[in-house]
Amino acid sequence: MSKLNPLLHQELRLSIVSFLAGVETADFKKLMEVTQATKGNLSVQISKLQKAEYITIAKSFKGSYPHTNCALTPKGEKDFEIYLKELKELLNI
Secondary structure (H helix, E strand, O other), X not given: OOOOOHHHHOHXXXXXXXXXXXXXXXXXXXXXXXXXOOHHHHHHHHHHHHHOOOEEEEEEEEOOEEEEEEEEOHXXXXXXXXXXXXXXXXXXX
């Protein structure tokens, strides 16, 4: 039996990737709302996902406020699908 991907198996990162798998993009504020994470924790976790090339991060400004948009990469999609398949096999579903 293969080991579940530890990067995706962490609860907050899994929440982020799961949400992004169902949308084209999501901004930081929406991800905070969906995951109920603090700004600091969410920031750290999206940075880890970006470093692993699972998500892309686009930073811009809306007026004078910073705006961060995230999207799942093809690598992120593929590894998420593999993670789900392995989880189903582990659970025998």
